[in-house]
Amino acid sequence: MSRRRSGSREESLLWRTDQLDDALEQGGEELDPQRSGAAVALVSKVRERWELKGGRTVVALAGATGSGKSTLFNALVGEEVSLIGARRPTTSRATAAIWGGAEDPSELLSWLGIDARHHVSDQDDALDGLILVDLPDFDSTAQAHRVEADRILERSDVFVWVTDPQKYADARLHNEYLAPLQDHETVMLVVLNQVDRIQDEGAVEEVKEDLRTLVAADGAGDFEVIGTSARMRTGLDDLRAAIGEVVQRRNAAEQRLVGDVKGTARDLLQDVGDEEPGLDPQADRALVTALNQAAGVPVVLDAVQRDYLRQAGDHVGWPFTRWVSALRPDPLKRLRLGDNPAAITATDVKTALGRSSLPPPSPAARSGVDLATRQVGEAAGAGLPPRWADAVAHAATPYTGELADSLDQAVMNTPLRARNPLWWQAVNILQWLLALLAIGGLAWLVVLGAFGFLQMPQEVPTWGPLPIPVLMLGGGVLLGLFVALVSRALARVGARRRRDAIEKRLAGSVAEVAREHVSVPVKAVLERHKQTRQQLQAAAR
Numbered sequence: 001m002s003r004r005r006s007g008s009r010e011e012s013l014l015w016r017t018d019q020l021d022d023a024l025e026q027g028g029e030e031l032d033p034q035r036s037g038a039a040v041a042l043v044s045k046v047r048e049r050w051e052l053k054g055g056r057t058v059v060a061l062a063g064a065t066g067s068g069k070s071t072l073f074n075a076l077v078g079e080e081v082s083l084i085g086a087r088r089p090t091t092s093r094a095t096a097a098i099w100g101g102a103e104d105p106s107e108l109l110s111w112l113g114i115d116a117r118h119h120v121s122d123q124d125d126a127l128d129g130l131i132l133v134d135l136p137d138f139d140s141t142a143q144a145h146r147v148e149a150d151r152i153l154e155r156s157d158v159f160v161w162v163t164d165p166q167k168y169a170d171a172r173l174h175n176e177y178l179a180p181l182q183d184h185e186t187v188m189l190v191v192l193n194q195v196d197r198i199q200d201e202g203a204v205e206e207v208k209e210d211l212r213t214l215v216a217a218d219g220a221g222d223f224e225v226i227g228t229s230a231r232m233r234t235g236l237d238d239l240r241a242a243i244g245e246v247v248q249r250r251n252a253a254e255q256r257l258v259g260d261v262k263g264t265a266r267d268l269l270q271d272v273g274d275e276e277p278g279l280d281p282q283a284d285r286a287l288v289t290a291l292n293q294a295a296g297v298p299v300v301l302d303a304v305q306r307d308y309l310r311q312a313g314d315h316v317g318w319p320f321t322r323w324v325s326a327l328r329p330d331p332l333k334r335l336r337l338g339d340n341p342a343a344i345t346a347t348d349v350k351t352a353l354g355r356s357s358l359p360p361p362s363p364a365a366r367s368g369v370d371l372a373t374r375q376v377g378e379a380a381g382a383g384l385p386p387r388w389a390d391a392v393a394h395a396a397t398p399y400t401g402e403l404a405d406s407l408d409q410a411v412m413n414t415p416l417r418a419r420n421p422l423w424w425q426a427v428n429i430l431q432w433l434l435a436l437l438a439i440g441g442l443a444w445l446v447v448l449g450a451f452g453f454l455q456m457p458q459e460v461p462t463w464g465p466l467p468i469p470v471l472m473l474g475g476g477v478l479l480g481l482f483v484a485l486v487s488r489a490l491a492r493v494g495a496r497r498r499r500d501a502i503e504k505r506l507a508g509s510v511a512e513v514a515r516e517h518v519s520v521p522v523k524a525v526l527e528r529h530k531q532t533r534q535q536l537q538a539a540a541r
Contacts, residue, residue: 013254016261016539017046023268023535026528030387031271039264045155046257052108053254055129057247060153062177063162064170065137068193071230072162073097073134076240081118081134094135094152100128112155126244139172153177157252158187160243164194168211178218183259183266185221187252189242196229265539272533273384276526279519280379283372287518290372291510294361295407297503303331304416304502305495312491315424318484319435332416361404373397373518380522388529395521403517410509416502421494427487431480438476444469 021043024036031039063069074080077097095116098105100123109117114133135152136145153159159181163173181188192211198204208225216222226242228235246252292298310331314322361369377396381389448469451458460467 013046013258013261014050016258016265017043019535019539020261020265020268023265023532023539026535027268027271027532028528030385030391030529031268031532032387035264035267035271039268042260042264046261048111049155049253049257052111054103054108055250056103056105056108056131057129057158057250057252058108058112058131058133058156059158059160059243059246059252060133060135060156061160061162062135062138062149062153063193064139064164064167064173065141067137067162067164067167068230069137069162070134072191072193072228072239073132075230075233075236076132076243077118077120078122079118079120094133094148097130097132097134099123099130099132103129105131112152114152124240124244127240127247129250130243130247132243138177139170157256158189158243158246159184160189160191160239162191162193163211165192165198165207168192168207169214174214174218178215178220180263181259182219182221183262184256185223187246187256187259188220188223189226189239189246190215190223191226191228191239193228193230195227195235196232262540265536269533269536269540271385271387272529272536273388274533275383276530277380277382277384278526279376279522283376283379284514284519287369287372287376287514288507288511290365290368291407291514292507294365294369294404295411295506295510295513296361297411297506297510300411300416300506301499301503305499306331307417308495308498309488309491311420312424312487312494315420316427316431316484316487316491318480319431320480366400369403370397376518376522380526384529388525391525392522395525396518398517398521403513406513406517407510410513411506414502414505414509416505418498418501423490427483431483434476434480434483436476437472438480441469441472441474441476445473 020039024031024039024043027036061069061073073095081095081097093116094112094114095118096105096109096112096114098117098119101119105117109131112133133152133156135149136142138146138149138153140146140149161173161178163170167173190211192204192208195204195207198207204227208227212223212225215225226235226239228239230236310328373396374393377389377393380396381392384392448458448460460469462468463471
């Protein structure tokens, strides 16, 4: 009797199937098409078989040509149901023998695609619920027979592999059928038929042990090989008892499908990595740097610095030359950037809805972005299978037009000005006081000149050797120029600080664009990979 030495079901069939189904959905095109196609078909088969679960167990007798499979089938049934003859191959279509009549097997047999059906009259309680199927030979010279055998084997609950002393080491049996069934020990039986052809009883045990070793080497499991002779009717009771044991457990269908799901999930694990590499901080920083160049951030920072100096000149410059700065264009407005507290005009609306006037990125800047995104993709996809690595690389390479628009909007939406320093106002007041002082001195001198022209007597107050009007004019002018020069030096320091502050703001805005267009899509692919891997591992566990 075939025995599985040990084993237990860890998770339910439907739970494993759901895990496999979810993994297929998450993995998508990153899974091997052939393996994923087989998995999709398996999920469909599991759901179909589960709807037909009932109490029936489908046991398929499978074997090579000349193994005596049909003779063994008739011996188990007790009647000549399956045709036997000298011409090979004999079995051209599957035949089902049905034990027990409490449950109608028609729907299940229709799903199996078996038309030849025989209800066994000599009922055996141990076999109640059994549907025994005699398959066409899986090595038949007729391709239609092989296809039919494989199709029903795919939908059977239990496999009874029937071989004989001449073909028990057949490569096709071991390589194509037994080797893939490493998760099906509980629903497999191994039969060495026609043992009556071996004259020496000791040799029979040697052949059975040799077959057992071969099956174990296939990875299909450690079995006790059942020796039978349909012609001599020996070993039939052991085989019937082994089949009855499987039937009485009433879970062969589930165990068979669990084995299918585990094996399929294990195959699909070849298409995922052992872990997710994650994003490389160094590559991320290089990407932000490249995007800064592509977004024209250096140009903007230069404009911010010039704008600060221009505003500083309007507040702390010499009042008599401030009108000159009005002739200079606003560096931020030229780029359609900056805050404009004035009323919104049609031009402002176009600016808000359109783009800035920043120059387009140079070929070198575009190449830098391409290189940086490629490095992000390569770092994040390192160690992943090719399809997943390609998906990561694709996610790390956003559409150039969308990326350019997002960078432009990020720069436009970043505040490029800040509150004016308080010392500007104090210096501004001082400058106007000095200007008024100079104007007062000049007016005084003009009045004195007029009095002199009219030869009117006048007395000019002095401070030391210098007349006070001259001191007022000269002091107002010289002190105003001095304050302007000192303030301009201070403004240069402030402009550098303002540049540094705005640089941090823009870096944050550009980093957000990098996160949205590169990091988030890459993380999404890596998360899909993680979910796929974990669900396949759960299904294969």
